[in-house]
Amino acid sequence: MEEKQGQPRRKIIHIDMDAFYASVEQRDNPEYCGKPLVVGGAPDARGVVATASYEARKFGVRSAMSSRRALQLCPHAIFVRPRFAAYKEVSQHIREIFGRYTDLIEPLSLDEAYLDVTEDKLGIGSAIDIAKAIKQAIKDELDLTASAGVSVNKFVAKIASDMEKPDGLTFIGPSSLASFIEKLPVEKFWGVGKVTADKMKKLGLFTGADLKQLSLEQITRHFGKAGAFYYNIVRGIDEREVQPHRETKSVGAEDTFPYDLSSLEEMEAELDKIALLVHQRLVKHQLKGRTITLKVKYSDFRQITRSQSYPDGLDDLQTIAATAKSLLRATDVEESPVRLLGITVSNFTTPEIREKGPSGQLELF
Structure with a gap:
C-alpha cells in the first residue's frame, strides 16, 4: 500500500484493554485474582456475559454468551454484576493517557480506541515506542494491562491488537x-x-x-x-481516518438462530436476552434513546422493522424488552417462522441535551 503523493504513511495504534471489566474487578477485589470470573447477569435469571476473565475463557466462556451456558462450561465460576461507574472512571483515566500523545483519538467503547500518531505531540516518531509508553502508563497508573496493534491503517491495527493477548504488542509494517x-x-x-x-x-x-x-x-x-x-x-487499502468526534447513532444487538423459531414463547425468551445486551451497551456508553426498533427476519428471508418512540430518553431493561415484545406481537410471527431477531435503540438524548438543549454533546470514552 503506497502513501499518497506528498503525504506521510499513517501510523495507527489500536489499544484494547484486556478483559476490561473482569480485570477491574480482580484489581479492586484481590479475592477474585487468579479465579474464573464472569461479569454479567446471574445464571438463574436469563443473564448474559458482559466479559470474562482469562481464567474463565480457558473453559470457553465468552462475551454475549448466556450466563447459564457459562456456568455449564465453568461450574466454579464467580459471577458479579457490572459496575459501570467504576469502569467509566478508569476509562477516563485511560483517555487522559492517550491525550498525552495525540488528539486524534477515536473511542470505540469504554475499553478500546484508535489513535493516529502520524504526528505525535511529544515528537517520539515511532508508533511502536508510543504504544509501549501507553501500555506502561496504563500498567503503572491503573494496575491494568492493555494490548496494542500498530500498523498503517485501522483494519490491520485492530486485528493486530488481538494477536498476542493479554498484554501484547503486535506491529504489522508496510513490508509485511x-x-x-x-x-x-x-x-x-x-x-x-x-x-x-x-x-x-x-x-x-x-x-x-x-x-x-x-x-x-x-x-x-x-x-x-x-x-x-x-x-x-485484501490489497491493504483502508483510507478510513481516525475520527475524534465519531457520533454513535444507535445501539443494538441481534441474533441469527441455529433453527427457525415458530412459537411466540421462544421468540420472547430470545428478545429478553437481546434486550439485556442492548441495555448493557446503553449503560456502558451512558446513552438514552427515545426510539426502540424491532428487526425480524423470517425463514423465507423477508425482513421487517417496527419502531416505537417515547417523549424522553430511556435505557431501562424492562421498557426495552416490553416494547420489543409488544412490537413483535403486532407482526405475523405466529404465521411465519423466524430466523433472526434484533433490537436497536436510537434517537439519543444525553445529560447535556436534557440540561442545556440540542447543542450538548456526549463523550463516549
Whole structure:
C-alpha cells in the first residue's frame, strides 16, 4: 500500500484493554485474582456475559454468551454484576493517557480506541515506542494491562491488537502488510460474521488470498456493498481516518438462530436476552434513546422493522424488552417462522441535551 503523493504513511495504534471489566474487578477485589470470573447477569435469571476473565475463557466462556451456558462450561465460576461507574472512571483515566500523545483519538467503547500518531505531540516518531509508553502508563497508573496493534491503517491495527493477548504488542509494517492480510482467515475480516463466513467458505473462499483472486465485479455480486470493502482491504487499502468526534447513532444487538423459531414463547425468551445486551451497551456508553426498533427476519428471508418512540430518553431493561415484545406481537410471527431477531435503540438524548438543549454533546470514552 503506497502513501499518497506528498503525504506521510499513517501510523495507527489500536489499544484494547484486556478483559476490561473482569480485570477491574480482580484489581479492586484481590479475592477474585487468579479465579474464573464472569461479569454479567446471574445464571438463574436469563443473564448474559458482559466479559470474562482469562481464567474463565480457558473453559470457553465468552462475551454475549448466556450466563447459564457459562456456568455449564465453568461450574466454579464467580459471577458479579457490572459496575459501570467504576469502569467509566478508569476509562477516563485511560483517555487522559492517550491525550498525552495525540488528539486524534477515536473511542470505540469504554475499553478500546484508535489513535493516529502520524504526528505525535511529544515528537517520539515511532508508533511502536508510543504504544509501549501507553501500555506502561496504563500498567503503572491503573494496575491494568492493555494490548496494542500498530500498523498503517485501522483494519490491520485492530486485528493486530488481538494477536498476542493479554498484554501484547503486535506491529504489522508496510513490508509485511500484503502477506499478513493474504493469510488471514475470512472470519477475521471486519464485518464478516458467521453467516457471511459460511457463505464465503461455500464459495471456496477461506483466506484473504482467496478473496484477492476475485475481481471487483465478482466480489460485489456475491457480497453487495461490503464486497468493495473486501476488495480494497485484501490489497491493504483502508483510507478510513481516525475520527475524534465519531457520533454513535444507535445501539443494538441481534441474533441469527441455529433453527427457525415458530412459537411466540421462544421468540420472547430470545428478545429478553437481546434486550439485556442492548441495555448493557446503553449503560456502558451512558446513552438514552427515545426510539426502540424491532428487526425480524423470517425463514423465507423477508425482513421487517417496527419502531416505537417515547417523549424522553430511556435505557431501562424492562421498557426495552416490553416494547420489543409488544412490537413483535403486532407482526405475523405466529404465521411465519423466524430466523433472526434484533433490537436497536436510537434517537439519543444525553445529560447535556436534557440540561442545556440540542447543542450538548456526549463523550463516549
